[in-house]
Amino acid sequence: MKYVIINGSPRRKNTWKMVEQVKSNLNGDFEEIHLMKEKIPLCNGCFKCIVESEEKCPHRDIIKPIVDKMMDADGIIVASPVYAMNVTALLKNFLDHTAYFYHRPEFFTKKALVVVSTAGAGQKDVAKYIDETLRHWGVNKVYKITYACGGKDSIDAKAINEVSRKFARDVESGKLHNPKLGDIVFYDVWKAMACSNEPIEADREFWIKNDLINNDFAPEIKLNPLKKAFSKMMFFVLSKFIK
Ligand SMILES: Cc1cc2nc3c(=O)[nH]c(=O)nc-3n(C[C@H](O)[C@H](O)[C@H](O)COP(=O)(O)O)c2cc1C
Structure with missing residues (x-):
């Protein structure tokens, strides 16, 4: 290691x-x-x-x-x-x-x-x-x-x-843990910023290039169904505030 x-x-x-x-x-x-x-x-x-x-x-x-x-x-x-x-x-x-x-x-x-x-x-x-x-x-x-x-x-x-x-x-x-709810909130805040109407271009490119923008969390980590639903809801709410 x-x-x-x-x-x-x-x-x-x-x-x-x-x-x-x-x-x-x-x-x-x-x-x-x-x-x-x-x-x-x-x-x-x-x-x-x-x-x-x-x-x-x-x-x-x-x-x-x-x-x-x-x-x-x-x-x-x-x-x-x-x-x-x-x-x-x-x-x-x-x-x-x-x-x-x-x-x-x-x-x-x-x-x-x-x-x-x-x-x-x-x-x-x-x-x-x-x-x-x-x-x-x-x-x-x-x-x-x-x-x-x-x-x-x-x-x-x-x-x-x-x-x-x-x-x-x-x-x-080598095991990857399911993220805490707080980690999902952090993720969705930055995702909402990258998806906003006036994003920082470098952020937007990064979120697209790394296939983060279309996912509820980093693709390497499989969210359980509850956390998936939580992330979708969180992103929906945050997108209303971060325009
Ligand atoms: C500039 C300075 C500020 C410090 N501030 C604090 C503090 O706010 N609270 C505290 O309990 N100890 C404080 N300390 C003590 C250090 O955190 C403590 O001695 C620590 O173990 C030092 O680590 P080191 O041996 O790796 O330098 C301070 C020490 C220095 C030198």
Whole structure:
């Protein structure tokens, strides 16, 4: 199995130790991206990735190799400490550079694991933010590990082992899960945008090219009949609002 690790901590301490413990439970090859080393300039908000093409991003030469590793991986691990009740600026800047994946989701066959460390607060909200971002990108199933170290130099190896082994088994199984209702809503929001009267052309082309536009969810995933009906209804309602 291939795993890519996107680490948003600027130092090799608590988050890094948690990731090392995760790795001890996974079999395969690891590509580790320490965002601190990548020196990605700040997103300048030019909108080119969203409106024209991700290839037009002025920082594409740094972002593309990272994204290629994510596309190539079976499992994606995203790690961050809590900084001021949010992800680190390093991770946020990376997520800003990849925000086009909200519009053009590509990760329907991938599983992900989110790792968050904190002193005492914010870990659940930060893990939820990363989880939701990945699910907007289509990620099939997201696992989460959070730990409040309380200023001590420790990790909760037992909890890390438990969740990372589940993640490993799931990645190795190759099984794709039926999406949660929330994932279907995310899908239908972006589909409705691509089908609107004035869509972003890059989005519309992507949704057509990948055969997403005529489906109730990504074609790789077979929705059960209830979820199929839910998606149809959701799309119908959303299309009324997103014109
Ligand atoms: C700039 C900064 C902001 C932080 N903000 C918070 C915070 O809002 N809440 C909290 O509980 N801990 C906060 N912390 C503590 C870190 O989340 C915690 O020590 C974490 O385990 C550090 O991970 P690392 O060893 O990978 O750097 C902050 C630390 C720094 C350096």
